[in-house]
Amino acid sequence: MTLWSGRFDTAPDPAAFDFGISFGFDRALFEDDVTGSIAWADALGAAGVLSDEDRASIVSALEAILEEGRRNPAWVSGPDEDVHSFVERQLISTVGDAGRRLHTGRSRNEQVSLDLRLYLRRRVPVLQQALVKLVAACADQAESGVTAMMPSYTHLRRAQPVLVAHFFLSHASALRRDYERLQAAADEADALTLGSGAIAGTSYAVDTEHLARALGFSRVVLNSMDASSDRDFVASFLYAASLTMVHLSRIAEDLIIFTGEEHGFFELSDASATGSSMMPQKKNPDPLELVRGKTGRTIGRLTGWLATMKGLPSGYNKDLQEDKEAVFDAEATLSASLDATRAVVSRLSINEDRAGRAASGLLLATDVADYLVSRGMPFRRAHEVVGAMVRRLLAEGRDFSSLTLSQWREASEMFGEDAPRAATALASVQARRTPQSTNPEAVRAALDECRVWVKKRFQV
């Protein structure tokens, strides 16, 4: 029997009916569905639609259903079309006719949106905590890299020396924006849909403001027609999840490169790497590669969902049922990827020697040019002078550190005895002046600020 069998004279064809069953995945909304139904029963009671007796028996039966489902998740199953039908069937089997009154004035259209909003409100903070832990792992690595140096890259060519701490804090900065972006998606979901009915609103005097507060929502939706098909919050969540994955993929790529034999700035822990079945020497960064790979899947969920929403006529359409698998899959992928990335980052060791050596040499050219600028030479001119020096040094297979004073002077009269001292990685980072730079004091302050950020959000 279906929720609508009164209107139909034949049993559903399984090929059509089973196709629409969502219980296999929307059972994840079980808790939210019962929570919403308890509040709805109270609201109907307050509006005088349910007798006090019916209200009380519905509420206590729903509470028992919630407890049973929490105790034994496998119990949340059956031939039902969706989780809403399951909860209603259980309710009716416990309290009979009173249970048949619960759906008065309510539609599954607003109910399913409500459930998903409640779900995101529960789950986004869990993702945010995983993000906070990853930011903390980056801060820990930054702590061990406040004196170590490495090259930074543009176009994947050596650019300028930076502190290793600066590198880790750069990724932490992006992750902190992701935290806010997830929060914005949760805020968008923070509106009560109940009272919208199937599309035109409900005809019972339900106090929606009171109901919103009872369910912990900060507001009620503006328009019932919009509410029945609004899944913008789903798109926002998928976008936030996708961009976070994009950031994780960039961390992954950096670490795949920097832990490889060619760079060797960091070493992967044996605990977070994998071996090869054939080549005994291999230590592969599989978890990082998977994070990078899964990013494509999450972006697919976002674009897939936008395509589903495009051109939908006003009001609820069954297409909207596709929202849930997109959300659940993006959530599970992001959650696992955050944990895997943290496991890798927290166990990395820094190869100070190797990274430091790569941070000196010709990538100090900008600092040498800055030296000339500090002696009064226009920057464009200094760029030319140092460019010629670089060309010559490259041809001779050496770098600034091997130049004698007369060779410095040959390049420009403006070079003094202190020129070689300006051309070191340490002098280079110390020469930076701005708060967002890799200047060691600025990095120390940035690290402290990052720690405060973590501390404010970290929940034990």
Ligand code: ARG
């Ligand atoms: N399983 C449905 C969904 O996910 C619930 C809403 C069904 N509403 C309807 N009018 N058939 O969207």
